[in-house]
Amino acid sequence: MLCRRFLGCLIVVLWALVANSTADAEIVNFTFEGDTVGSMPTGWSETSGYDGHSVTAYVTTTTAGAGAQCFYMDDWAGASQLSLRTSFASQSSGLFQLTGMARVEQDDVGLNPFGLLGYANSRFNNLKFSSDGTFRYENGHSNWVSTGATYEPGEWYDFLFVIDMETRRWSFEIEDQLGNPVCSATDLQFGSSSIYTGLFYEIRSYGVGGSGAGQWYIDNIELKQVPEPSTLALLATAVASLLFMAWRRRRRVGVV
Numbered sequence: 596m597l598c599r600r601f602l603g604c605l606i607v608v609l610w611a612l613v614a615n616s617t618a619d620a621e622i623v624n625f626t627f628e629g630d631t632v633g634s635m636p637t638g639w640s641e642t643s644g645y646d647g648h649s650v651t652a653y654v655t656t657t658t659a660g661a662g663a664q665c666f667y668m669d670d671w672a673g674a675s676q677l678s679l680r681t682s683f684a685s686q687s688s689g690l691f692q693l694t695g696m697a698r699v700e701q702d703d704v705g706l707n708p709f710g711l712l713g714y715a716n717s718r719f720n721n722l723k724f725s726s727d728g729t730f731r732y733e734n735g736h737s738n739w740v741s742t743g744a745t746y747e748p749g750e751w752y753d754f755l756f757v758i759d760m761e762t763r764r765w766s767f768e769i770e771d772q773l774g775n776p777v778c779s780a781t782d783l784q785f786g787s788s789s790i791y792t793g794l795f796y797e798i799r800s801y802g803v804g805g806s807g808a809g810q811w812y813i814d815n816i817e818l819k820q821v822p823e824p825s826t827l828a829l830l831a832t833a834v835a836s837l838l839f840m841a842w843r844r845r846r847r848v849g850v851v
């Protein structure tokens with residue numbers, strides 16, 4: 596009787612572990628809906644690009660990827676590269692999903708809508724609206740690769756990034772607003788040299804370098820940790836084994 600109760604408790608505990616490990620753990624989620632129009636959204640700061648201009652990034656109702664508001668950024672010609680950041684607790688292991696929407700206002704700009712960043716500006720996933728009019732991604736340090744897929748100014752795009760801190764690889768998918776695939780790539784290396792890729796703690800959106808100018812919008816920026824497939828399989832197997840043992844024990848008792 597005691598053994599059966601213990602087994603029952605063990606199954607409940609393991610089941611709770613499975614349930615917990617299947618839940619996504621949200622780290623940040625920005626819809627910009629509750630933020631003050633004309634101001635920097637809560638949780639974000641401008642780390643470069645002011646150069647005497649009072650406001651270069653703010654919440655707007657001019658357009659929105661979802662809802663009524665989004666985050667607008669204006670990189671002035673001649674100013675230093677505009678850079679906006681939001682930080683969170685450092686993440687060093689696990690599987691992560693970073694999703695969001697972005698659009699640019701000009702063709703051939705060279706804007707990086709959003710990506711994960713760590714110590715000394717080390718880049719984990721880096722993808723941009725490139726100056727050649729296509730989406731380009733960084734596969735290994737400063738190794739920029741064109742997808743061959745062109746983007747349209749004034750069009751919103753959906754971005755999905757998957758960042759695996761165990762295999763140290765990332766992948767991405769981009770879709771248009773009709774849900775059509777635009778481009779994707781898998782098994783990509785982190786952007787910066789490996790010495791700095793131990794952890795990340797910021798999302799950065801950054802603009803045109805040098806004397807370029809460009810405007811862009813982002814919306815629905817969400818980062819979450821998702822369950823590792825291997826962990827799930829292990830826990831599910833453990834629960835199944837215990838259930839089987841309990842069933843067999845009960846069957847034996849029934850036979851006797």
Ligand SMILES: [Ca+2]
Pocket residue numbers: 626627628659660661662663664665814815
């Ligand atoms: Ca919004």
